[in-house]
Amino acid sequence: MKNKLYFIVIMAVILSVLxxxxxxxxxxxxxxEVITTLIYTLTPSQGGTPKxxxxxxxxxxxxxxxxISTDTLDANTIYTGQLELLNExxxxxxxxxxxxxxxxxxxxxxxxxxxxxxxxxxxxxxxPDGNPVGIENILTTGExxxxxxxxxxxxxxxxxxxxxxxxxxxxxxxxxxxxVEFDVIIQ
Amino acid sequence: MQVVRRIFKLNLxxxxxxxxxxxxxxxxxxxxxxxxxDLSIKGHISDRSTGIALSYSGVYNINTEDGVIADxxxxxxxxxxxxxxxxxxxTHIGCETRExxxxxxxxxxxxxxxxxxxxxxxxxxxxxxxxxxxxxxSNTIKMDEIHLxxxxxxxxxxxxxxxxxxxxxxxGISKPVIHGMYGNRVTILNNGIAQSGQQxxxxxxxxxxxFVANHISVVKGASSLLYSSNSLGxxxxxxxxxxxxxxxxxxxxxxIFQTNGRGQTLNASLARHGNWAAWxxxxxxxxxxxxxxxxxxxTNTGKQEANLAIQLEKELFKNxxxxxYYSMYNTNIGILRGSHIGNTSDLExxxxxxxPFFTGDKFSFSIASPHQEVxxxxxxxxxxxxxxxxxxxxxxYGGQIDVRxxxxxxxxxxxDIPALSLWQNNQFIQTTYEHLFAHNFTLKTALxxxxxxxxxxxxxxxxxxxxxxRSYTGSYLVILKKKLNKLLYEIGxxxxxxxxxxxxxxxxxxxTIDIRDNLYHNYSLSTGAxxxxxxxxxxxxxxxxxxxxxEVNELYSFGxxxxxxxxxxxxxxxxxxxxxxxxxxxxxxxxxxxFLQTLGYFQNIEDYIYLQPQSEFELTIRGxxxxxxxxxxNAQILGSDLLCSFEPIQQMKIILKYSVLKGxxxxxxxxxxxxxxNNGSGTFTYNIKDQGKWRNNSVSVEGEYFAKQKNYLEGQxxxxxxxxxxxLNMRFFTSVLLKNKNTLKLSIEAxxxxxxxxxxxxxxxxxxxxxxxxxxxxxxxxxx
Numbered sequence: 022m023k024n025k026l027y028f029i030v031i032m033a034v035i036l037s038v039l040x041x042x043x044x045x046x047x048x049x050x051x052x053x054e055v056i057t058t059l060i061y062t063l064t065p066s067q068g069g070t071p072k073x074x075x076x077x078x079x080x081x082x083x084x085x086x087x088x089i090s091t092d093t094l095d096a097n098t099i100y101t102g103q104l105e106l107l108n109e110x111x112x113x114x115x116x117x118x119x120x121x122x123x124x125x126x127x128x129x130x131x132x133x134x135x136x137x138x139x140x141x142x143x144x145x146x147x148x149p150d151g152n153p154v155g156i157e158n159i160l161t162t163g164e165x166x167x168x169x170x171x172x173x174x175x176x177x178x179x180x181x182x183x184x185x186x187x188x189x190x191x192x193x194x195x196x197x198x199x200x201v202e203f204d205v206i207i208q
Numbered sequence: 209m210q211v212v213r214r215i216f217k218l219n220l221x222x223x224x225x226x227x228x229x230x231x232x233x234x235x236x237x238x239x240x241x242x243x244x245x246d247l248s249i250k251g252h253i254s255d256r257s258t259g260i261a262l263s264y265s266g267v268y269n270i271n272t273e274d275g276v277i278a279d280x281x282x283x284x285x286x287x288x289x290x291x292x293x294x295x296x297x298x299t300h301i302g303c304e305t306r307e308x309x310x311x312x313x314x315x316x317x318x319x320x321x322x323x324x325x326x327x328x329x330x331x332x333x334x335x336x337x338x339x340x341x342x343x344x345x346s347n348t349i350k351m352d353e354i355h356l357x358x359x360x361x362x363x364x365x366x367x368x369x370x371x372x373x374x375x376x377x378x379x380g381i382s383k384p385v386i387h388g389m390y391g392n393r394v395t396i397l398n399n400g401i402a403q404s405g406q407q408x409x410x411x412x413x414x415x416x417x418x419f420v421a422n423h424i425s426v427v428k429g430a431s432s433l434l435y436s437s438n439s440l441g442x443x444x445x446x447x448x449x450x451x452x453x454x455x456x457x458x459x460x461x462x463x464i465f466q467t468n469g470r471g472q473t474l475n476a477s478l479a480r481h482g483n484w485a486a487w488x489x490x491x492x493x494x495x496x497x498x499x500x501x502x503x504x505x506x507t508n509t510g511k512q513e514a515n516l517a518i519q520l521e522k523e524l525f526k527n528x529x530x531x532x533y534y535s536m537y538n539t540n541i542g543i544l545r546g547s548h549i550g551n552t553s554d555l556e557x558x559x560x561x562x563x564p565f566f567t568g569d570k571f572s573f574s575i576a577s578p579h580q581e582v583x584x585x586x587x588x589x590x591x592x593x594x595x596x597x598x599x600x601x602x603x604x605y606g607g608q609i610d611v612r613x614x615x616x617x618x619x620x621x622x623x624d625i626p627a628l629s630l631w632q633n634n635q636f637i638q639t640t641y642e643h644l645f646a647h648n649f650t651l652k653t654a655l656x657x658x659x660x661x662x663x664x665x666x667x668x669x670x671x672x673x674x675x676x677x678r679s680y681t682g683s684y685l686v687i688l689k690k691k692l693n694k695l696l697y698e699i700g701x702x703x704x705x706x707x708x709x710x711x712x713x714x715x716x717x718x719x720t721i722d723i724r725d726n727l728y729h730n731y732s733l734s735t736g737a738x739x740x741x742x743x744x745x746x747x748x749x750x751x752x753x754x755x756x757x758x759e760v761n762e763l764y765s766f767g768x769x770x771x772x773x774x775x776x777x778x779x780x781x782x783x784x785x786x787x788x789x790x791x792x793x794x795x796x797x798x799x800x801x802x803f804l805q806t807l808g809y810f811q812n813i814e815d816y817i818y819l820q821p822q823s824e825f826e827l828t829i830r831g832x833x834x835x836x837x838x839x840x841x842n843a844q845i846l847g848s849d850l851l852c853s854f855e856p857i858q859q860m861k862i863i864l865k866y867s868v869l870k871g872x873x874x875x876x877x878x879x880x881x882x883x884x885x886n887n888g889s890g891t892f893t894y895n896i897k898d899q900g901k902w903r904n905n906s907v908s909v910e911g912e913y914f915a916k917q918k919n920y921l922e923g924q925x926x927x928x929x930x931x932x933x934x935x936l937n938m939r940f941f942t943s944v945l946l947k948n949k950n951t952l953k954l955s956i957e958a959x960x961x962x963x964x965x966x967x968x969x970x971x972x973x974x975x976x977x978x979x980x981x982x983x984x985x986x987x988x989x990x991x992x
Contacts, residue, residue, distance in 0.1 A: 056829055082833075124620065194557075196554060
C-alpha cells in the first residue's frame with residue numbers, strides 16, 4: 022500500500038504545480054506589416070486641387086468594414102498620380118510606401134480599369150532594372166464616363182515576363198498584397 | 209530464488225516451474241565443450257494482462273534457425289537441443305515480439321507472457337486469427353515494413369492498412385484519415401501517450417518519427433474510443449518495443465536513397481540489456497530536396513528532419529518495472545512556392561495554370577519561405593506494479609512540448625519572422641488498475657488527467673488565428689472483458705470533464721483581451737463482441753457511442769487562413785458532436801491458402817462540426833475573401849473495406865483490396881467534402897527460393913487505383929475532384945545472412961513506375977501542381 026501512496030503523492034504534486042502557475046495575458050502582437058490605408062493622390066498637371074481616392078481599414082482583416090472615399094475626376098485631364106500606403110495602427114502612422122521603395126524590384130502596382138471607364142494609367146518610375154514600380158504614375162482621363170478602377174500591388178511578381186512591364190498582370194504571378202476597387206466618375 | 213529475482217530484473221516475465229533450471233547468466237557461456245544434444249524446452253505462452261493462452265504463436269530458435277508453432281493452448285516443445293545458450297524469438301500477431309535467452313543444461317519448462325499491443329477487443333479481432341493460415345493480413349504495420357518505408361511520413365506508411373487514407377499538403381505533409389475522419393477526430397497514441405500538437409491544421413503532420421515504432425496499428429472500431437474522448441474515427445497506435453533481453457549490444461542501421469527529391473535517410477538504433485538498466489538509443493536523419501512531378505520540379509518542397517529517442521527500462525523495486533522514454537522530433541519542411549497566394553484572385557490564377565508559378569528549372573536542396581519548422585519533445589514515464597498474480601497498477605506520465613513556426617513570403621525582410629508561432633505544453637497522467645478475476649473475466653479501470661497550455665508568440669506581428677488557451681480534462685473509464693468459450697465480449701464506459709479557458713484578442717480597435725470559458729461533460733459507451741463460429745469464420749461486432757467536445761479552433765478561430773484563402777470564424781456556442789459508430793467484420797479462412805476479410809461500417813454524427821461557406825464576402829485591402837463559419841449539421845458515413853489474399857502456389861501471394869466510403873450531410877442532403885474516394889489495389893508477390901546466403905528473395909508488383917470522387921456537388925470546392933488514376937509500384941527484396949548471424953537486407957523499390965501525371969483529391973496541393981512522378985528507392989538495412 023506504500024506504493025499506492027507513492028502514486029497519490031506524485032499526482033498531488035503534479036496537480037498542485039499545474040494549478041499554481043497563473044497564465045499571463047497574451048501579448049498583443051505589434052502588427053507592423055499591416056497596411057490599413059491606401060491613398061491615391063491625383064494632381065492635375067495644369068494645376069488645381071488634387072483629387073483623392075482613399076481606402077481605409079483601420080482594424081485590418083475582419084472586424085469593421087473598410088471606409089472607401091473617392092473624388093469625381095475631370096474629363097480629358099492629365100493627372101500626376103502618387104500612391105501612398107500607411108499603417109495607421111501605429112502612431113505616428115507608418116509609411117509602408119517606403120518599404121516598397123526599398124524593395125522596388127520585388128513590387129509592382131497594376132491598374133485595371135473597367136472597359137467603360139475612359140482612363141489610362143502609365144508608369145512614371147523605374148526600379149534599378151529599368152522596370153516600372155507604379156508608386157509614381159500618370160493618369161489620363163478621356164470623355165465623361167464611369168466605372169471601376171482596381172489597384173493591385175503584387176509582391177515578388179516576375180517583372181521580366183511578357184507584358185508585365187507594360188502593366189499587364191497576366192503573367193506576373195507573385196502574391197497580392199493589395200487589391201482595392203474604386204468606383205470612379207469622370208465628368 | 210536469486211535466479212528468479214534476476215529474471216524479474218530483466219523484465220522477462222518468465223516464470224519457472226518448480227523443476228525450472230538455470231537461465232541466462234549474462235555471460236555468453238562457452239559451455240559448448242560438454243555438449244548434450246538431447247535436451248528440450250517446453251513452454252507455455254499466454255497474454256500477460258488477461259492470462260489467456262495465445263494459440264499458434266511462433267517460436268523460433270535463433271541459434272538453430274529452427275522454429276515451431278505453438279498449439280491452440282499456447283504450448284510448444286523444442287526438442288533435440290544441445291546444451292548451451294539458446295535465444296528464442298516468440299512472435300504472435302498483435303503482440304510485442306519477445307526474445308528470450310535460455311542457458312540450457314537440463315530439460316527446461318518456461319512460461320512466457322506476451323504483451324498485447326493494446327488490450328482492445330478490436331486488436332484481438334484484428335490479430336487473433338489462427339496463424340496456420342499464411343494468407344492472412346493484419347491491420348498492423350510491422351517493424352520490417354516500417355524500416356523499408358522509413359523515408360516517408362508516419363501517415364504515408366499506415367496508408368497501406370485497409371480503411372486508412374491520407375490527407376496531404378504536397379509531398380512533405382500528411383495526416384492520417386480513418387474511415388473518413390481526420391484531424392481533431394483521430395487520436396494518435398505515441399508510446400501510449402496521446403500525441404499533442406496542432407491537430408486542427410490540415411497542413412500539420414503528426415510529429416512522430418516512424419522508426420521509433422516496433423509496429424503501428426490502426427484500431428477502427430468503437431472500443432478504441434475509450435482511449436481518448438476525441439477519437440470518433442479511430443486510434444493509431446505507435447508502439448516501440450521493449451528493449452530486447454540481450455546482454456550483448458544489438459541494434460540496426462537503415463539507409464535509404466530516393467531518386468525523387470534526391471533524398472537520403474539514415475537511421476540507427478543501439479540497445480543493450482545492461483546490469484544497471486536496459487537501454488536503447490535511436491537517431492534518424494533525413495534530408496531531401498525539391499520533389500519532381502513527371503513534368504517539372506516542385507520548387508521549394510525539400511525537407512529536413514532530425515530525430516532522437518532514448519528508452520530506459522529498470523525494475524525499481526520488486527514486481528515493479530519502469531520505463532523512461534524521451535523522444536525529440538525536429539523538422540523543416542518546404543511548401544511549394546507556387547502554392548503561396550495572397551488573395552482569391554491569386555488563387556483563381558493559380559488554379560488555371562498548368563505549371564505553378566515560381567517553378568524553377570533546376571533541382572535545389574534549399575528551403576525558403578513558405579516553410580514550417582516544427583520541434584516536438586515527449587517525455588514519458590511508466591511504472592507497472594504487479595501486486596498479486598492477477599492484479600496490477602500502472603502509472604503513466606507523459607509530458608510534451610510542441611513548437612511550431614510557419615514562415616510565409618513577407619514584405620520588408622520579414623520572411624525570416626514566422627507568420628505563425630505556437631508553443632504548446634501538454635501534461636498527462638494516468639493510473640490504471642487491472643484485475644483478472646476467475647473465468648477469464650478482466651476489469652480495467654483508469655483515471656486520467658490532461659492539461660494543455662497553448663500560447664502564440666507575438667513575434668509574428670500578426671493577429672493569431674487560434675487564441676491562447678489552456679484546457680483541463682479529467683477522465684474516468686472502466687472496461688470489462690470476458691471470454692466465454694468461443695465468445696469474447698467487452699463493455700466500456702468513459703466520462704470526461706473538460707474546461708477550456710481562452711484568451712482571445714479582439715478584432716476591434718483598440719485591441720483588448722477577451723477571456724472566455726467553455727465547460728463540457730462528455731460520456732462515451734462502447735461494446736463489442738467477437739465470435740469464432742469455427743476455425744474458419746470469425747465475426748466481430750463493435751458498437752460505440754461517443755461525444756467529442758469542440759476544439760479551440762472550432763470555437764475561437766478568427767482571421768485569415770492563408771492556406772485556404774478564406775476568413776475562418778469560430779463559434780463559441782458549438783455543442784459536442786455525438787457519434788454512433790457500428791463496425792461489423794467477418795474473417796473467413798477458406799482453406800490454407802485463401803483469406804477473406806469483409807468489414808462494413810456505419811457512422812452517424814449528430815452536430816457534426818464543419819466549415820460552412822457564408823454567402824457574404826469580407827472586404828479587406830487585399831480584396832474580398834470568402835467567409836467560412838464553423839457550423840453544425842448531422843452527418844452520416846457509410847463504407848466498406850474488403851480484402852482477399854490467396855496463394856495459388858506456395859511461392860506466390862496475391863492480395864486484393866477495395867474500399868468504398870460515402871459521406872453525407874444529412875440535414876441538407878449534400879455530400880461531405882474531403883472524403884477519400886473509392887480505391888483499390890492489387891499486389892502480386894513471388895518468393896524466390898533461398899539461394900545459399902540469399903534468403904527471403906521476392907519480387908512484388910502493386911497496382912493502385914483511385915477513383916474520381918463522384919460524391920460531390922458543383923461549387924462545393926474551388927475545383928471539382930480530379931480524375932481517377934492508376935499507379936504501378938514494384939519492389940525487389942532480398943536478405944543476406946552473414947557469418948555472424950547478422951542480417952543484411954537489401955531492396956529496390958519503384959513508386960509510380962510509369963511516371964503517371966495525376967492529381968489526388970486528398971492532396972491540397974492539387975489546386976496548384978501535379979503529384980509526384982517516378983521515385984526509385986534503394987534501401988539497405990543491417991541488423992545485428
